[in-house]
Structure formats: C-alpha cells, structure tokens
Amino acid sequence: MIKRLMEQIDKTKAPICVGLDPMLSYIPEHVTRKAFDEFGETLAGAAEAIWQFNKEIIDCTWDLIPSVKPQIAMYEQFGIEGLKAYQKTVDYCREKGLVVIGDAKRGDIGSTSAAYAAGHLGKVKVGKHSYAAFDTDFLTVNPYLGTDGVKPFVDACKENDKGIFVLVKTSNPSSGEFQDRLIDGRPLYELVAEKVVEWGQEVMEGDYSNVGAVVGATYPEMSRILRKLMPHTYFLVPGYGAQGGTAEDLKYCFNEDGFGAVVNSSRGIIAAYKKDAYAKFGPEHFGDASRQAVIDMAEDIRRVL
Amino acid sequence: MIKRLMEQIDKTKAPICVGLDPMLSYIPEHVTRKAFDEFGETLAGAAEAIWQFNKEIIDCTWDLIPSVKPQIAMYEQFGIEGLKAYQKTVDYCREKGLVVIGDAKRGDIGSTSAAYAAGHLGKVKVGKHSYAAFDTDFLTVNPYLGTDGVKPFVDACKENDKGIFVLVKTSNPSSGEFQDRLIDGRPLYELVAEKVVEWGQEVMEGDYSNVGAVVGATYPEMSRILRKLMPHTYFLVPGYGAQGGTAEDLKYCFNEDGFGAVVNSSRGIIAAYKKDAYAKFGPEHFGDASRQAVIDMAEDIRRVL
Numbered sequence: 226m227i228k229r230l231m232e233q234i235d236k237t238k239a240p241i242c243v244g245l246d247p248m249l250s251y252i253p254e255h256v257t258r259k260a261f262d263e264f265g266e267t268l269a270g271a272a273e274a275i276w277q278f279n280k281e282i283i284d285c286t287w288d289l290i291p292s293v294k295p296q297i298a299m300y301e302q303f304g305i306e307g308l309k310a311y312q313k314t315v316d317y318c319r320e321k322g323l324v325v326i327g328d329a330k331r332g333d334i335g336s337t338s339a340a341y342a343a344g345h346l347g348k349v350k351v352g353k354h355s356y357a358a359f360d361t362d363f364l365t366v367n368p369y370l371g372t373d374g375v376k377p378f379v380d381a382c383k384e385n386d387k388g389i390f391v392l393v394k395t396s397n398p399s400s401g402e403f404q405d406r407l408i409d410g411r412p413l414y415e416l417v418a419e420k421v422v423e424w425g426q427e428v429m430e431g432d433y434s435n436v437g438a439v440v441g442a443t444y445p446e447m448s449r450i451l452r453k454l455m456p457h458t459y460f461l462v463p464g465y466g467a468q469g470g471t472a473e474d475l476k477y478c479f480n481e482d483g484f485g486a487v488v489n490s491s492r493g494i495i496a497a498y499k500k501d502a503y504a505k506f507g508p509e510h511f512g513d514a515s516r517q518a519v520i521d522m523a524e525d526i527r528r529v530l
Numbered sequence: 531m532i533k534r535l536m537e538q539i540d541k542t543k544a545p546i547c548v549g550l551d552p553m554l555s556y557i558p559e560h561v562t563r564k565a566f567d568e569f570g571e572t573l574a575g576a577a578e579a580i581w582q583f584n585k586e587i588i589d590c591t592w593d594l595i596p597s598v599k600p601q602i603a604m605y606e607q608f609g610i611e612g613l614k615a616y617q618k619t620v621d622y623c624r625e626k627g628l629v630v631i632g633d634a635k636r637g638d639i640g641s642t643s644a645a646y647a648a649g650h651l652g653k654v655k656v657g658k659h660s661y662a663a664f665d666t667d668f669l670t671v672n673p674y675l676g677t678d679g680v681k682p683f684v685d686a687c688k689e690n691d692k693g694i695f696v697l698v699k700t701s702n703p704s705s706g707e708f709q710d711r712l713i714d715g716r717p718l719y720e721l722v723a724e725k726v727v728e729w730g731q732e733v734m735e736g737d738y739s740n741v742g743a744v745v746g747a748t749y750p751e752m753s754r755i756l757r758k759l760m761p762h763t764y765f766l767v768p769g770y771g772a773q774g775g776t777a778e779d780l781k782y783c784f785n786e787d788g789f790g791a792v793v794n795s796s797r798g799i800i801a802a803y804k805k806d807a808y809a810k811f812g813p814e815h816f817g818d819a820s821r822q823a824v825i826d827m828a829e830d831i832r833r834v835l
Contacts, residue, residue, distance in 0.1 A: 301650075302648045340604050369674045397678050402676030
C-alpha cells in the first residue's frame with residue numbers, strides 16, 4: 226500500500242493529505258440548511274450535512290491529491306449516523322482512487338487490536354463469509370500498549386496489502402509530557418521510533434515500509450532526528466497550517482529522494498473559504514476555495530523540497 | 531459517577547465488572563443459528579447474534595453486579611451493524627441500572643478528544659438540539675498524547691457527571707515495553723499515574739475521583755506501588771481470570787476501606803459455559819453458567835479483601 230501512496234504522490238507532485246475532519250461549524254449554512262430541511266436537526270441531519278460537505282470537497286480536489294485522512298472522531302461523535310457518513314466518505318474516496326488514511330488512533334491488547342485491525346484494515350468472518358467493515362487503506366495506531374498491541378495491525382497490513390501510521394511524536398502542545406521524557410538519555414519517542422522500524426521490517430515494499438510513523442510538523446528539530454533514525458519509514462505529518470507548522474518546518478520530514486512524508490492539512494483546506502485569502506470564493510463555492518488551498522499548499526511544500 | 535459505581539459495588543458486595551467482549555466463537559450455536567436464519571451470514575446477522583448473546587448474559591447477571599464493560603472493538607469490527615449492537619447493549623445495561631464502562635481507549639489531540647468525549651460521555655450539538663450518541667457512564671482513555679488530549683474527557687466528566695479510566699499499566703504481556711521504562715529512576719507508568727491524580731483533582735466525588743486508572747491484575751507488585759501513589763483513584767483492573775491474574779494478585783488494588791478497585795472479567799464470565807467447571811450448564815443455558823461464574827468470581831475476590 227505504501228507503494229501505491231508513493232505512486233500517487235509522484236503523479237500529483239503533491240505529498241499531501243486532505244484531513245476530512247468536518248466540524249459542523251466549518252460547513253456553510255446552505256449545506257446544513259438543506260440537510261436539516263430533509264432530516265431535521267438530528268444526528269441523521271448532521272451526518273447528511275457532513276457527507277454533502279465532504280463530497281463537494283472531494284469532487285473539487287481529488288484529481289490534485291494522493292490521499293485523504295478522515296478523522297473518525299468527528300463522525301463517531303454523531304453516533305451510528307455519523308459513522309455511516311464516515312463509511313460513505315471512505316468508500317467514495319476509494320472509488321475516486323484516493324488512498325484513505327483512517328485516523329482512528331486505535332490500540333489495545335492483542336486480541337482486541339486484532340478486532341480493530343479486522344474492522345478497519347481487513348475482513349471479519351461471519352460463518353462462511355468475510356466482510357470488510359470500514360475498508361480504509363491505512364490506519365493510525367497508538368503504541369502505548371507495546372508490541373503485542375501493534376502486531377495484529379502489522380499482520381493485517383501483510384495479509385491485505387494495507388498500512389499503518391504509528392504515533393511517534395504527535396503535533397499537540399502537550400505531546401512532550403510523556404513522549405519527550407528521557408529514558409537512558411533518549412526521549413521516549415525515539416524508543417517508539419525504533420520499535421516502529423522493527424515492526425515495519427516484515428512489511429517492506431521497496432524502499433519503504435507499510436508501517437509508517439506519525440511525526441508532528443510542529444517539532445521540526447525532532448523530525449530531523451527521527452528522519453535519520455527511520456530512513457525507510459514513511460511519515461504522516463499533522464500540524465501543518467492551522468496548528469502552526471510551516472513548510473520550512475517540514476523539510477526535515479522528507480528524505481533526499483523527495484519521498485518519505487505525507488503532510489496533512491485539515492481545517493486549512495476544508496474550511497479554506499473562511500480564511501481571508503480565500504474569502505473571494507464565498508461559502509457557496511467552498512469547494513473551489515478548498516481546491517485553491519490544495520494548490521497553494523502543494524506549491525508551498527514543493528518550494529522547500 | 532464514581533459515587534454511583536461505589537454504591538452499586540457496596541450493594542452487590544461484588545467489586546466486579548462483566549466484560550461484554552463477545553467473539554462469535556464464544557456464542558453458542560443455537561444463538562448464532564437463529565440470528566443467521568433471520569439475517570443471513572451477514573454483518574447484521576453477526577450483530578444480532580452478539581446482541582442476543584449479551585442480552586441473555588445481562589438478564590442472568592444484572593442483579594449480582596454493579597457494572598459492565600463492553601469492549602467497543604468487538605462491535606466495531608462488524609462495522610455499522612456491530613456498533614448498533616454496541617449501542618443497544620449500552621442502552622439495555624443502563625436501563626437495568628448497571629454502570630456502563632465503554633472500553634474504547636480513545637485519545638487524540640485536544641479538539642479531537644473533545645469530539646470523542648462528546649460522543650461517548652456527553653452530548654453533541656446539532657442546531658438547537660443536543661444528542662447523546664453512545665451514552666456510556668465511563669470511558670477508557672489512552673494518555674500517550676498528554677494533558678491536552680485527556681483534558682476534554684475530564685471536562686466531559688465534570689459537565690455530565692461521568693467518569694474515565696486512563697491507561698496507566700495495562701495487563702498485556704508487552705505492556706512493559708514502554709510503560710515500564712525508567713525516567714529519572716521511575717517507570718513511565720508512575721509518571722502517568724501522577725498525571726492521572728492531577729487530572730482527577732478537579733472531579734472528586736467524596737474520597738474518590740471520577741478520573742480512574744486502568745491497572746492490570748497481571749502485575750501485582752506494580753499495583754501495590756500504584757495503590758499508594760494514587761489513594762483517591764479508582765482502579766479498573768483487567769487481566770483477572772483468562773489473562774492469568776488471580777484473586778491473590780488483586781488485593782493490592784484495593785484500599786483499606788475495601789473500595790478502590792473494580793475487577794473485570796470478560797471471557798471467564800461470558801464464555802463460562804465452555805469451561806469444565808461450568809460445562810454442566812451446557813450451551814443452552816450459557817446465561818446460567820455466566821451467573822454461576824459471577825457468583826464464584828465475587829466470592830473469590832471477597833476472600834482476599
């Protein structure tokens with residue numbers, strides 16, 4: 226799967242990922258109004274608004290981008306109806322040929338992680354049949370429980386040609402609280418990074434592994450070290466744009482081959498029409514604003530590579 | 531909410547929690563057959579089998595126990611249909627007056643954790659209305675992202691009288707890989723424990739906080755230290771029974787007041803009919819086997835208190 230992501234990055238010349246993390250407050254009023262008119266101010270109404278919002282953004286950007294990253298929490302908060310919108314979004318993106326990174330940060334003890342892996346990256350057996358529930362291409366995974374909590378995801382990658390991105394150094398302000406603490410003189414995230422490399426060795430595809438790492442754009446000095454420590458690991462890089470990471474901060478996430486990282490932007494793309502720079506599009510043309518924001522983001526990143 | 535859990539523990543004299551983590555392989559054939567006859571060997575069929583299985587176990591045990599802990603992964607693997615069974619299970623248990631601990635191990639950056647918290651412990655706003663999606667009483671939370679990833683869950687506890695259990699020391703074999711690593715001479719899980727205490731200070735209810743900790747039964751020498759380090763923190767203790775933890779291992783999880791811990795057993799209770807000790811009940815009476823297993827487990831734990 227990492228090979229397919231790289232091919233799509235190569236084709237689009239855009240190592241980016243659009244974060245489909247819709248908040249209701251991002252969605253233009255004409256979209257929510259239509260959904261509420263049909264389904265009422267209900268969970269189903271919210272889910273419909275989210276789906277129509279996503280669809281417009283996907284339709285306006287899919288030819289420019291290799292991948293999307295729907296954040297499942299933004300759907301899960303609306304319960305079953307929200308998760309139906311997640312599934313529809315995942316399926317629609319895959320139909321468009323996009324690589325879909327499910328941002329779920331799952332992780333548990335072995336048998337439980339195996340269930341998550343089956344549900345998001347594999348198939349679940351029911352009698353003599355098998356079904357893919359949430360059929361994403363990649364999933365983000367939390368490493369706090371150690372190898373036996375991550376291994377079932379790696380196995381699912383191997384069996385189904387899928388990939389994962391394991392949290393190594395996250396982009397949020399308090400990520401250092403535990404992740405940066407020194408163990409034998411080295412931060413915890415480096416130890417996690419070493420494990421990620423180890424886990425990834427059995428699912429290599431060419432120069433890169435199907436086990437990638439989440440490395441926040443907001444800590445460039447750490448990405449530089451991590452890049453060296455894990456030369457064959459793809460980075461999923463959140464934190465660009467709204468969270469404060471700049472293109473300059475990103476360059477250390479890439480290898481000299483120009484590969485090695487896929488940079489996510491959520492709010493900066495999907496709510497672009499709310500920013501001064503794209504206000505001219507107006508809420509009616511929010512999809513075109515997102516398209517322009519994608520073009521500008523890709524350009525911004527190419528500038529530093 | 532911790533007060534209500536304690537009241538129910540006091541009433542039942544059973545500091546236990548039944549883990550509703552159904553695998554299809556646990557479910558007696560007459561239950562799956564009936565579900566498949568109605569819905570086919572489909573995700574809906576699997577979900578129906580799970581729901582009927584859960585319902586029987588709840589009906590046979592609810593008067594003996596204070597709480598249940600459905601593991602959402604076991605439902606999520608069956609997609610939307612599975613999650614409907616999760617929701618039905620949660621709602622049914624709450625109708626029975628049980629305290630429901632959603633075992634989801636969620637955790638993300640602040641705004642995303644806020645969405646998870648709204649979806650599992652609070653309400654989500656849609657226009658002028660608010661809805662509870664998966665309305666559990668407690669949720670398990672992963673601390674890897676630090677304070678800003680946990681804070682939204684604590685806020686939800688405060689606003690909605692709910693609780694959380696934060697992963698401190700998990701029960702799985704490789705939990706030590708990161709959790710036991712020494713930082714300034716002390717294991718990471720102790721540092722997490724200190725933060726749990728800190729997060730819990732603003733949501734105290736009597737002697738205990740609504741921010742609890744997950745502390746595995748499989749590492750008794752560590753629970754002893756953690757118990758001292760966090761005297762006002764309730765422990766959710768997995769690992770008893772099938773994972774190898776014994777009643778003897780549990781005693782350090784409790785305070786001298788006899789409170790302080792709720793011990794989970796999943797397979798040992800819900801698949802009791804498959805064990806030699808309860809084989810006499812037969813698959814037809816799997817619920818009665820579970821009831822007997824609950825009685826025995828409560829007795830086993832009372833013995834060491």
